[in-house]
Each structure stands twice: as C-alpha cells, then as structure tokens.
Amino acid sequence: MSKKKEKNYDVIIVGAGIAGCVLGFHLANAKIKVKVIEKKSRDNLTEDWCDSIEKKAFTFAGIQPPKGEEIRDERDHLAILTPDLQTIIHLGYYDYWIVDRKLFQKRLLSNAEKAGCEFVFETEVVEPMGKGMWVVGVKTKDEIIHNARMIVDCSGRERILGMNIEILDLNLKLNKSDIIEAHRELHKINSKNLHWGEHEIKHDTLYYRYGYHGGFSWLNFEKENELDIGAGVGKSITNKSPKGMVNDFVNSNASIENKKLRGGGDKIVIRRPITLAWYGFMLVGQAACQTIPTTGCGIGSAMIAAKIAAEVIVPAVRRKEVSIDSLWEYQVRFTKERGRYLAAIDILRLGLQKLSEDDTSFLMRKKIVTRTDLENMIHAKFRKITLLRTVFTAFKGIKRIKLMLYIRKLTMQANKIFKHYKRLPKEYNTRKYHEWLLRSMQLFKEIEDLEPNFLGNT
Numbered sequence: 001m002s003k004k005k006e007k008n009y010d011v012i013i014v015g016a017g018i019a020g021c022v023l024g025f026h027l028a029n030a031k032i033k034v035k036v037i038e039k040k041s042r043d044n045l046t047e048d049w050c051d052s053i054e055k056k057a058f059t060f061a062g063i064q065p066p067k068g069e070e071i072r073d074e075r076d077h078l079a080i081l082t083p084d085l086q087t088i089i090h091l092g093y094y095d096y097w098i099v100d101r102k103l104f105q106k107r108l109l110s111n112a113e114k115a116g117c118e119f120v121f122e123t124e125v126v127e128p129m130g131k132g133m134w135v136v137g138v139k140t141k142d143e144i145i146h147n148a149r150m151i152v153d154c155s156g157r158e159r160i161l162g163m164n165i166e167i168l169d170l171n172l173k174l175n176k177s178d179i180i181e182a183h184r185e186l187h188k189i190n191s192k193n194l195h196w197g198e199h200e201i202k203h204d205t206l207y208y209r210y211g212y213h214g215g216f217s218w219l220n221f222e223k224e225n226e227l228d229i230g231a232g233v234g235k236s237i238t239n240k241s242p243k244g245m246v247n248d249f250v251n252s253n254a255s256i257e258n259k260k261l262r263g264g265g266d267k268i269v270i271r272r273p274i275t276l277a278w279y280g281f282m283l284v285g286q287a288a289c290q291t292i293p294t295t296g297c298g299i300g301s302a303m304i305a306a307k308i309a310a311e312v313i314v315p316a317v318r319r320k321e322v323s324i325d326s327l328w329e330y331q332v333r334f335t336k337e338r339g340r341y342l343a344a345i346d347i348l349r350l351g352l353q354k355l356s357e358d359d360t361s362f363l364m365r366k367k368i369v370t371r372t373d374l375e376n377m378i379h380a381k382f383r384k385i386t387l388l389r390t391v392f393t394a395f396k397g398i399k400r401i402k403l404m405l406y407i408r409k410l411t412m413q414a415n416k417i418f419k420h421y422k423r424l425p426k427e428y429n430t431r432k433y434h435e436w437l438l439r440s441m442q443l444f445k446e447i448e449d450l451e452p453n454f455l456g457n458t
C-alpha cells in the first residue's frame with residue numbers, strides 16, 4: 001500500500017456541495033490555500049431538481065442572488081394545507097427563490113475555482129487523521145493521507161469525519177426521528193385546471209401539506225406548465241415511500257403527464273445542530289445538522305454557516321492558531337444567528353410529529369398553530385408568544401384539553417431551549433460546555449419522552 005504525505009494546504013474541505021463551495025470561495029478569496037475533496041465526479045456533482053432557497057442567505061453569505069436561467073421562479077405566496085386537506089392557510093410572505101440546483105451549484109463551483117480554490121473529484125474520504133486532540137488530516141479510499149492546518153467536514157448527511165471523531169456529540173448516532181426521506185419530480189401538465197383535495201392549484205402559489213405522514217408534501221408550478229411534486233416522510237412515523245406518494249399523485253391526475261422531466265430523492269437530517277468546532281476542525285452544512293427541522297430546507301443555513309466559518313477560519317489560519325479557543329467563535333456566531341432558532345423549532349417539530357394527522361389538522365383549523373407560527377417555522381424564526389397566547393385563549397372554548405396541555409408544554413419547552421441556547425458559553429471551556437450540552441440533551445429528552453396524552457404537569 002502506498003502512503004503519500006502532502007502538507008501544503010491551509011485548509012482541506014471534504015465535500016463540494018453548497019457548504020463546501022461557499023466556504024472554499026470565501027477562503028480562497030482571502031488567499032487561504034484551500035483544497036476541496038469530493039467523491040462524485042464534476043459532471044455528476046449535484047441534484048437534478050429545483051430548490052427553494054432563502055433570499056436572505058444570499059445577502060448574508062455574500063453570494064450574488066440567482067438570475068436568468070438559474071431562477072426557476074420567485075414565489076410570494078405560500079399556502080399551507082392541513083393533513084386532511086380540509087383547511088388551507090395562506091401565508092403573507094415566502095422569502096425564498098426557486099433555484100435551479102444544477103446551475104446554482106455550477107456557479108458556486110466556478111466562483112470558488114476562479115478565486116483559487118482547488119478541487120479534486122472522484123476521491124472519497126474515508127476517515128479523519130488525528131494527533132492527540134487535533135484533527136490534522138484526512139485519509140482517502142486510495143490510502144493517501146492529506147494534511148492541512150485545518151480540516152472542514154462539508155460531507156452532507158454522511159458526516160464522514162464527524163462520525164469518526166469520538167468527542168462530545170460529534171459522532172452522534174441519529175435517531176429515526178432525526179431523518180426524513182424526501183423525493184421530488186417535475187412533470188408536464190396538460191391542463192391548467194388542477195386540484196389538491198377541493199383546492200385549486202394556482203400558478204403563483206407554492207402549496208405545502210404539513211404534518212402528512214410525519215413530514216410534508218408539496219406542489220409548485222415552475223414556469224408555465226411544469227409541476228414540481230414532492231413529499232418528505234418521517235422515518236420514525238411511516239414506512240411509506242415518498243417516491244411512491246409522488247407517483248400515486250401523478251397517476252391519480254389525468255392532467256399530469258407520466259414521464260418525469262427531472263427529479264430524485266434522498267434522506268435529509270432534520271435535527272438541531274451538533275457541536276460545530278474542535279481542534280483544527282469544523283463541520284458546516286448538513287454535516288453539522290443545520291437544516292431547518294420543519295421544512296428540510298438546508299441550503300440557506302449551509303450558506304450562512306459557511307460565511308461565518310470563513311470569517312473565523314481566515315484570521316485563525318493567519319495567526320496559525322486553530323485550536324478550539326479560536327474556532328469557538330463560529331459556534332457562538334452560528335448559534336446566535338440561526339442555531340438557537342433551529343433548536344427551538346426542533347422542539348416544536350419533535351412534538352408536532354407525534355400528533356395524529358387529525359390533531360394536526362385540528363390545531364391548524366382552529367388557528368391554534370397560527371399563520372405567524374407557520375411563517376416563523378418556515379423562515380427559521382421563533383417567537384414564543386404567538387403560539388402560547390393562542391393556547392391560553394383557546395383553552396376557554398375548546399374540548400381537546402390534553403392536546404392543549406401538550407401544545408402548551410411544547411411551546412414552554414421551546415422557549416426554555418431558546419433561552420438555554422442564549423447561555424451558550426461565549427468562550428470555550430470544557431466543563432462549562434459539557435454542562436451546557438448535557439442540559440440541552442436533557443431538555444430535548446423531556447420532549448422525546450413526552451406523550452401527547454400526558455396530563456399537563458408543566
């Protein structure tokens with residue numbers, strides 16, 4: 001077996017997805033010597049579909065907004081349907097672009113290369129290389145060791161490095177409830193008259209059926225006569241295949257052509273973030289579990305995290321000081337910008353996912369989960385007061401008292417976790433961070449163990 005050593009990169013990134021390319025671009029722009037190792041081929045790098053991406057992520061991450069062919073559509077309207085399809089809630093705004101993922105990924109890659117970031121394709125990383133507390137390199141499948149001052153895991157849901165580092169929660173084994181399986185397909189439509197239940201599907205609105213099979217399904221017109229049909233299902237809730245659900249919808253609508261134009265699917269990690277930094281090491285994007293738990297949208301978070309990570313890595317590498325003390329700022333800044341919202345939303349997601357579809361429909365029909373709550377969950381925000389206040393008001397006239405108590409407990413716990421995340425140690429201290437992490441786990445465990453029919457001992 002040949003073992004070749006190489007040590008002339010400041011940073012090695014594993015994975016040339018959204019997180020890897022945005023990070024590589026910013027690091028190379030700052031004249032940091034960076035190499036990205038990607039297991040797929042350059043031509044087969046990304047998914048063949050269109051994604052909803054938060055507009056604010058482009059501004060935050062310093063990435064030009066999409067234009068021309070890259071924008072499949074811009075949606076102002078989002079409508080949420082209850083699982084039973086009886087009720088529809090129109091949301092005031094939907095701050096996302098519908099972006100062609102292949103073209104967007106191509107642009108990110110090209111920007112990074114132009115800035116000086118190097119890419120190696122068709123090379124699979126199998127494990128991190130460590131020295132004492134430090135992560136100092138990676139080993140690829142061909143037994144080659146690549147060393148650098150810093151290593152960043154951007155390998156998406158595979159978390160290939162994190163999974164192999166037995167420190168804190170980096171190698172956390174995911175529960176079934178932390179994962180949804182999603183599938184989407186684009187089909188031609190030969191009639192303008194399409195319905196979901198009783199509801200007419202309009203061209204200017206994205207439709208989202210929330211709480212169906214522990215996940216969500218969606219319909220969205222792209223261009224004039226193409227329909228994006230998608231489903232995500234909770235792995236802990238159902239064995240139903242999202243691909244089967246999409247196919248069933250296609251087959252039951254005469255106006256949808258059978259042939260798929262584009263599409264595909266994968267699992268998505270939908271839990272709150274894990275620890276983001278260690279000695280000479282960071283995780284960014286889905287590898288760090290930064291996806292919005294209620295929607296499975298992770299591109300915006302990956303872009304935001306990559307920008308913050310770059311701003312922390314650049315001075316640390318220049319100072320040649322990449323210990324956890326320097327890199328902790330990434331944990332603190334991401335948690336403040338997004339992580340604490342993701343954690344609070346994750347409490348709500350975990351709790352709501354346990355409800356029957358009938359209870360979920362009821363909560364939305366009775367406006368206990370309000371329009372604003374739904375908007376916040378979709379835009380990665382958390383405002384405790386809306387949901388709570390409604391629950392107390394609703395107590396007066398509504399019969400499902402156990403359900404109300406359960407929702408009250410969920411909102412209180414979400415608020416507790418939000419406050420707890422505000423108390424994340426501002427500087428790394430092993431004892432203090434351990435205590436903080438254990439308390440977080442405890443708060444989540446309380447919700448994981450809570451049954452919807454508990455009797456409200458808050």
Ligand SMILES: Cc1cc2nc3c(=O)[nH]c(=O)nc-3n(C[C@H](O)[C@H](O)[C@H](O)COP(=O)(O)OP(=O)(O)OC[C@H]3O[C@@H](n4cnc5c(N)ncnc54)[C@H](O)[C@@H]3O)c2cc1C
Nearest residue numbers: 015017018019039051052125155156266285286297298299
């Ligand atoms: C059906 C579906 C629909 C979705 N829709 C949306 C949406 O509308 N909006 C949204 O925001 N998000 C959406 N997502 C989620 C989104 O795809 C992810 O959040 C996003 O891709 C995360 O980016 P990332 O860079 O962290 O990871 P990825 O994009 O997964 O990139 C990881 C990269 O690492 C590479 N890699 C993995 N292991 C190794 C290894 N061992 N060695 C070398 N390279 C490796 C992979 O090949 C990949 O290129 C959807 C996901 C699915 C499955």
